[in-house]
Amino acid sequence: MCGIVGYVGARPSEDILLAGLARLEYRGYDSAGIAVIDEAGSLGSRKKAGKLQALRDSLAEHPLPDGTTGIGHTRWATHGGPTDANAHPHLADEDRLALIHNGIIENFAELRAELEADGVSFRSETDTEVAAALIGREYRRTGDLRTAFRAVVNRLEGAFTLLALHQDEPGLVVAARRNSPLVVGLGEGENFLGSDVAAFVEHTRRALAIGQDEIVAITPEAVVVTDFEGNAVESTPFEVSWDSAAAEKGGWPSFMAKEVAEQSEAVANTIRGRIKDSAVVIPELDGLDDLFRDVDRIIVTACGTAAYAAMVGKYAIEQWARVPVDVELAHEFRYRDPVIGERTLVVSISQSGETMDTLMAVKYARERGARTLSICNTQGATIPRESDAVVYTHAGPEVAVASTKAFVAQITALLLLGLHMGRVRGSLPAEESAAAVLELENLPAKIDDVLDAEQERVSQLAGWMADTRSVLFLGRHVGYPIALEGALKLKEISYIHAEGFAAGELKHGPIALIEPGQPVFVIVPSPRHSALLHAKVVSNIQEIRARGARVIVVAEEGDAAVLPFADEVIRIPLAGALFEPLLAVVPLQIFAMALATAKGLDVDQPRNLAKSVTVE
Ligand code: M6R
Numbered sequence: 052m053c054g055i056v057g058y059v060g061a062r063p064s065e066d067i068l069l070a071g072l073a074r075l076e077y078r079g080y081d082s083a084g085i086a087v088i089d090e091a092g093s094l095g096s097r098k099k100a101g102k103l104q105a106l107r108d109s110l111a112e113h114p115l116p117d118g119t120t121g122i123g124h125t126r127w128a129t130h131g132g133p134t135d136a137n138a139h140p141h142l143a144d145e146d147r148l149a150l151i152h153n154g155i156i157e158n159f160a161e162l163r164a165e166l167e168a169d170g171v172s173f174r175s176e177t178d179t180e181v182a183a184a185l186i187g188r189e190y191r192r193t194g195d196l197r198t199a200f201r202a203v204v205n206r207l208e209g210a211f212t213l214l215a216l217h218q219d220e221p222g223l224v225v226a227a228r229r230n231s232p233l234v235v236g237l238g239e240g241e242n243f244l245g246s247d248v249a250a251f252v253e254h255t256r257r258a259l260a261i262g263q264d265e266i267v268a269i270t271p272e273a274v275v276v277t278d279f280e281g282n283a284v285e286s287t288p289f290e291v292s293w294d295s296a297a298a299e300k301g302g303w304p305s306f307m308a309k310e311v312a313e314q315s316e317a318v319a320n321t322i323r324g325r326i327k328d329s330a331v332v333i334p335e336l337d338g339l340d341d342l343f344r345d346v347d348r349i350i351v352t353a354c355g356t357a358a359y360a361a362m363v364g365k366y367a368i369e370q371w372a373r374v375p376v377d378v379e380l381a382h383e384f385r386y387r388d389p390v391i392g393e394r395t396l397v398v399s400i401s402q403s404g405e406t407m408d409t410l411m412a413v414k415y416a417r418e419r420g421a422r423t424l425s426i427c428n429t430q431g432a433t434i435p436r437e438s439d440a441v442v443y444t445h446a447g448p449e450v451a452v453a454s455t456k457a458f459v460a461q462i463t464a465l466l467l468l469g470l471h472m473g474r475v476r477g478s479l480p481a482e483e484s485a486a487a488v489l490e491l492e493n494l495p496a497k498i499d500d501v502l503d504a505e506q507e508r509v510s511q512l513a514g515w516m517a518d519t520r521s522v523l524f525l526g527r528h529v530g531y532p533i534a535l536e537g538a539l540k541l542k543e544i545s546y547i548h549a550e551g552f553a554a555g556e557l558k559h560g561p562i563a564l565i566e567p568g569q570p571v572f573v574i575v576p577s578p579r580h581s582a583l584l585h586a587k588v589v590s591n592i593q594e595i596r597a598r599g600a601r602v603i604v605v606a607e608e609g610d611a612a613v614l615p616f617a618d619e620v621i622r623i624p625l626a627g628a629l630f631e632p633l634l635a636v637v638p639l640q641i642f643a644m645a646l647a648t649a650k651g652l653d654v655d656q657p658r659n660l661a662k663s664v665t666v667e
Contacts, residue, residue, distance in 0.1 A: 052127030052661035053139075053153035054078035055233075056250040057214045057224040060241025060271050064121030069107060071243070071250040072123045074298055076103050077306075077450050077655070077662035078153075078246060079127025082138035086123075086149030086216065089116035094218040096149050098124075098138035102656070119271075120221050122214045122244075124151035127661040130159070131176030141180040143187025147218045148196075150183035153246060154210035154231040155666050162206065182213055190217060196225045197268050197281075204229070204266065204279050210407060210665065214244060227266045227279070231665050232405045234431055235259040235267060235274055237288055242269040246663075247403075247429060249448055253295035259288045260431035289431055298448045305654040307451035307544070311640050312502065315495035317456040318633065320445035321463040322491055329485040331470035335442055342422055343475045346396045349376045350421075352384050352412045353400035354664070356454040356539060357461055361400055362532035364465030367629045371473030371487070381412035382667070391419040398468070399425045402449055402457035403663040404432020411667065413437050426464045428457050442468060451655045452662045453544050455640050458536065459498070459633050466491060466629065490627040494634075497624040501637040505621050509638045512603070512619060513645035516570060522547060523564065523571045524639070525554040525595075527588055528581075529632045530574035537572055537639030544657045545647040554591040567599030572642075574635050575606040575613055580628040585612070592616045605635050 054075025058064045068085045076083075083106040084098025095115040099105040103125060124139035131137035140149035156162070159178035162185065167173075171184050182203065189199035196217050204213075210230035216223065226233055226244050236243030236251030236258055243251035244267070248258050259274065261267050265284055267276045276284045303309035325333050336343075349368060351361040358380055365376040379389070381399070391397070397416035401409045404427040413423050413434055425438040428446050435441035444460035470487055473479025516522075522541055526534035534551035541549040552561050554573065565571070573592050578585035589612055596602055596616045604617040607625050614620065623634040647654050 052079045052663060052665050054125040054246045054250070055151050055153050055212060055214050055244070056123045057121070057226065057244035057269065058241070059120050059222055059224055059269050060238065061119055062241065063117045064119055065110070065115065065117070067254070068121050068123035069103070070253065071245060072103050072125045074249040075246055076125050077452060079125055079661045080656050081128040081133035082126045082135070084124050084138045084140050085121055086140040087115055087118035087121035088216060088218050088221045089118040091116070092218055092221055094147055094149055094216070096140050096142065098135060098140065100133050100135050100138060120216055120224060122149060122151050122216055122224060129155050129666060130178045136175045137177050139179055141175060141177065141183040143183040144190050144217070148183065148187045148190055148215060150179065150186060150213060150215040152179035152182060153212045153665060156182060156207050156211060157209035158207070182207060182211070186215060194219070196220050196223060197266065200225050200227050200266050201279060201281055212246070222270050223268060225266065225268045226261070228261050229264050230407065230410070232433055233261040233267070235261060235269065237274065240271050242271065242274055244269060248291045248431065249298050252291055252293070252298065256291040256294065257288050258291055258431060259286050260436065262286070262436065292430060292445070293447050298450060305451065305644070307453055307455060307644050307654045310449055310451055310456045311637070311644065313447065314456045314459045314637065315498040317444070317446035317460040318463045318498060319495040320447070321460045322467065323445070325467055326488055326492070329488050330474050330481070331467050331484070331488060333442055333467060333471045336440060336471060339440060340475050342396065343472045345394055346374055347394040349374050349396045349398060350379055350389070350391070350416070351376060351398045351400065352379045352381045352409060354381050354406055354408050356458050356536060357400040357402060359532040359536040359539070360458055360461035360465060363462050363529050363632045364469065366529050367466050367469035368472065370629065371469040371479045372476050373478040374472070379412070381406070382408040384412045385415035391416060391421045393420045395421040397421045397423045399423065399434055399438065400461050401425065401434050402428045402454055402461070404429040404434040405663050405665050406434070407665050407667045410434050410437060426461055428460065450662070452657055452660050453540055453643070453654070458636065462633055463491070487627065490630045494626070494630060497626060497634055498637060500624050501634050505638050506641055509621060509641045510645035513642050514649045517646060517649040519547060519570055521569065522549045523561070523569065524549065524551040524574070525557065525571060525591060526551070526574035527554045527584060528576055529629060530576055530635065533574050533632045533635045533639070534572070536636055537643070540640055540643035541646065543660060544643055544654055545650060545652060546658070547646065554588055557591055557594065562594065562598070565595050565598040565600045569600045570603060571595055571600045572603045572605065572639065575604055575610060577607045577625070577628065577631065578610060578612065579625070589613060589616070605638055607631070
């Protein structure tokens, strides 16, 4: 978590840093701070607990002198609470060096003890100040920031991206990364650093991803990348595929509202270029046909919303490619002894491409000989770099902490993968493939239909339910992960207790929760695909209705069987069984968003959370 930004160039850096931090605030918003080397060559810094606005207010009241070299940080607290003192930057070498950090330094306690024994005193409870003090001590010995970094980084255990500047070396920012993200923005006479490209995309779309255990030094004219030993490293720049307008609210009340509305586009963009002659052909997977034919097991690993996308993907890949698929939460996966072999394909899913749990699962799988493929929404991110192959979702930047458009794009990518593998393995008849392709192509318009037809009514329903203390969600088959996702959305942004269940599990315990008035959303599968499954869900509805539940049904147009038992019916257009999740999730997202709004909550930045979870 935490967002970091750096700038060297000819322009005053404060505005550039603050604008970059505003775009990175989704990564954490417990405190924010900047450090700048001013024209007189002095280092000035300011940091404030709270959201970025608190820092802006402080700078407006007591401005810092202008400077053209600077670093900035927005924090998600790990070591030490969200106070001014624990905010970054942290200073060292008699306040002439400033350092910011994203990650966790696991051996900070022993390093701190060593420094204290050496007479160093600390002003914060953070692991970061320990790194600042170590680099400051080395700087006093060597007078060179790059050398000081090299001397320290190998002593640090855990995850870090560190950025530092020293007032004796104006026009230079040095950074190092291990297990945390770092990207360089390449400008003309200026260069940038950021946790992701959003930090600088309004200034340049040429970027360079910094690899694991690398150090980068930026000046206005040069970007020099080395490994931790100082050996030069070759890196290839890439072009960011979206512009800064894509990361603006653009008149919407929240990023989440904008991103919900962008879902049809996210699906359409993820499909584009991947259909040929009514079949799915994913160009990025060229050359992997032998692997796909040979694979005897797939493990899909992810966290949170991405893991629910994985659960939908399991149904599709098994149906079309006829390979067994297991879904594993990434943080559970590597703490046992999973059966992984050379014929195992591990597919990871991550919007950010930086989720530490998922990254570690990918590395673990590779070490054990599995082939790895990532589904990712962020160019230049770490997880795709650590994987053998990548299928990018093209949802565009997702800023709201609650994932919406990335989720539908992830399911789309998994459907594409299932169809691609089915074709390669010869397990998918051409007519079935062509019908599925047609379903895919029709999805974007159907998503818009749900928004047009149901947005107002679902929002109204949420407004009436603003005082609700608990909401349950039920589903079966691919409706089950959608029930889980509906509950997660509601929990994370409205702080209401919510749980998703497989509807068949109800009678094994959860039905005891039902009391008169308990709201329950039920995702009803189409009777056209399976009359049996549909009938089972309808009888689950009757069971909870008989116990007084207030039943809100999400069912396809024309399904009249649900009417006698539903208090509310939300309609979705007709779609193939494996495509229904992309429609059924939309009203649940709208419901969570509207309920959080009715409670006066910050929909984009819910408490205690950060968009990108880069700690384990
Ligand atoms: O960036 P990732 O897709 O790896 O993130 C995984 C989860 O942290 C993420 O989906 C999280 O559950 C969302 N905030 C849910 O809305």
